[in-house]
Amino acid sequence: MYFDFLCPYAWRGLELANVLRALPGDAGGETFRLRHFSLAQGNHPDNAAAKGAGDVRWWLSDQPQGEGAAHQQSSLDAFLAHTAAARQGEERSWAFALALFRRRHEHGQALDEAAIQGAAGDAGLDTAQFAADRQDDGGLRAALRRELEEAADLGVFGTPTFVLEDGGAAYYRFENLTRDPQTARAWWDLYRTVLDSGAGIATIKRARNRPAKKA
Amino acid sequence: MYFDFLCPYAWRGLELANVLRALPGDAGGETFRLRHFSLAQGNHPDNAAAKGAGDVRWWLSDQPQGEGAAHQQSSLDAFLAHTAAARQGEERSWAFALALFRRRHEHGQALDEAAIQGAAGDAGLDTAQFAADRQDDGGLRAALRRELEEAADLGVFGTPTFVLEDGGAAYYRFENLTRDPQTARAWWDLYRTVLDSGAGIATIKRARNRPAKKA
Numbered sequence: 001m002y003f004d005f006l007c008p009y010a011w012r013g014l015e016l017a018n019v020l021r022a023l024p025g026d027a028g029g030e031t032f033r034l035r036h037f038s039l040a041q042g043n044h045p046d047n048a049a050a051k052g053a054g055d056v057r058w059w060l061s062d063q064p065q066g067e068g069a070a071h072q073q074s075s076l077d078a079f080l081a082h083t084a085a086a087r088q089g090e091e092r093s094w095a096f097a098l099a100l101f102r103r104r105h106e107h108g109q110a111l112d113e114a115a116i117q118g119a120a121g122d123a124g125l126d127t128a129q130f131a132a133d134r135q136d137d138g139g140l141r142a143a144l145r146r147e148l149e150e151a152a153d154l155g156v157f158g159t160p161t162f163v164l165e166d167g168g169a170a171y172y173r174f175e176n177l178t179r180d181p182q183t184a185r186a187w188w189d190l191y192r193t194v195l196d197s198g199a200g201i202a203t204i205k206r207a208r209n210r211p212a213k214k215a
Numbered sequence: 216m217y218f219d220f221l222c223p224y225a226w227r228g229l230e231l232a233n234v235l236r237a238l239p240g241d242a243g244g245e246t247f248r249l250r251h252f253s254l255a256q257g258n259h260p261d262n263a264a265a266k267g268a269g270d271v272r273w274w275l276s277d278q279p280q281g282e283g284a285a286h287q288q289s290s291l292d293a294f295l296a297h298t299a300a301a302r303q304g305e306e307r308s309w310a311f312a313l314a315l316f317r318r319r320h321e322h323g324q325a326l327d328e329a330a331i332q333g334a335a336g337d338a339g340l341d342t343a344q345f346a347a348d349r350q351d352d353g354g355l356r357a358a359l360r361r362e363l364e365e366a367a368d369l370g371v372f373g374t375p376t377f378v379l380e381d382g383g384a385a386y387y388r389f390e391n392l393t394r395d396p397q398t399a400r401a402w403w404d405l406y407r408t409v410l411d412s413g414a415g416i417a418t419i420k421r422a423r424n425r426p427a428k429k430a
Contacts, residue, residue: 157422168422169422170419171419171420172416172418172419173419174417175414175416175417190414198391198402199402201405202420203388204410204416204419204420205373205420206385206410206418207383207384207386208372
């Protein structure tokens with residue numbers, strides 16, 4: 001699953017995935033891996049013609065610390081912090097990502113160093129280890145770069161995007177939040193049903209002048 | 216249902232709608248009305264910032280005969296011809312639209328005057344009446360303009376787009392053709408299920424580097 005901490009749809013997607021991964025396999029459980037996709041990079045004018053990683057001219061992972069637009073800086077900081085948090089294992093990786101998303105999109109906090117530190121606490125990270133891992137700027141950026149390259153080669157354009165077992169990938173944008181297992185399972189099944197349909201569905205997308213239905 | 220004769224997805228959408236409208240109401244029949252949306256207008260650089268009809272600067276319906284790019288001319292000619300055909304009634308309107316789509320997208324014919332004349336014959340139009348109605352260039356353009364205005368105000372961006380009972384509209388792009396009633400009903404039900412979902416789904420869209428599944 002590709003996500004960007006900037007994106008409220010990615011937050012709801014991560015909540016959905018988090019519910020599904022907690023279910024037993026015989027109760028509809030699913031396995032997800034967390035991957036970073038940068039909206040700032042994907043939407044950057046220098047990358048407008050990019051069809052894959054070889055065409056990308058502006059990489060978020062190459063932006064110097066403290067330079068660039070605020071959303072570029074905050075998303076880079078958040079990605080690098082999450083990459084550092086993930087060195088403490090898969091469960092801590094999920095806990096930190098969820099905590100940071102919730103601070104930003106559920107509680108309206110800015111995506112900044114205070115949110116990162118708060119999320120580290122929420123997630124129960126070893127804070128000394130986290131601080132030390134965050135110092136490895138080169139290693140963290142290299143790891144981020146690999147994910148951004150993979151996303152570019154898949155043609156990811158928004159978040160959340162899920163990469164499926166068959167290698168295909170599809171964006172899934174929905175307006176409402178669920179943490180209920182049955183509801184989450186139903187919303188995931190509907191997405192999979194669309195992608196598996198014999199119609200060969202490429203896109204279902206609402207016209208912009210009408211909001212999606214609220215629950 | 217908004218369509219453009221240029222678009223193969225709109226062709227498949229019209230075939231789907233045509234199957235559904237032939238079903239009795241108690242067997243899943245649906246009613247559709249045919250409306251024109253211009254991809255050349257929607258994608259025109261002068262209209263990039265348009266949020267509604269009031270912002271549209273380039274109107275297909277205002278383009279002089281014989282001017283503009285080939286796809287602009289052919290889509291305008293096809294829309295005006297279909298608008299003229301529709302003066303012979305709803306059944307002739309559908310028959311002409313289907314015939315012209317099939318000539319273009321099923322049989323690979325150019326979208327030109329020969330295709331229009333052929334489709335008029337396929338559809339059993341009164342050819343003298345059709346020729347006379349096509350002379351009413353101002354009236355046909357005015358009717359087209361109203362449809363293009365409505366589409367712009369709805370935020371239609373591609374074809375086929377279906378406007379639903381609740382006033383919302385959504386694009387439905389699929390790769391495969393069906394004329395089978397049960398299959399058509401299933402593909403339509405899936406689309407409606409997505410739009411009616413409590414998730415508030417705004418978009419499901421495949422990443423570009425992988426084709427949609429073929430049946």
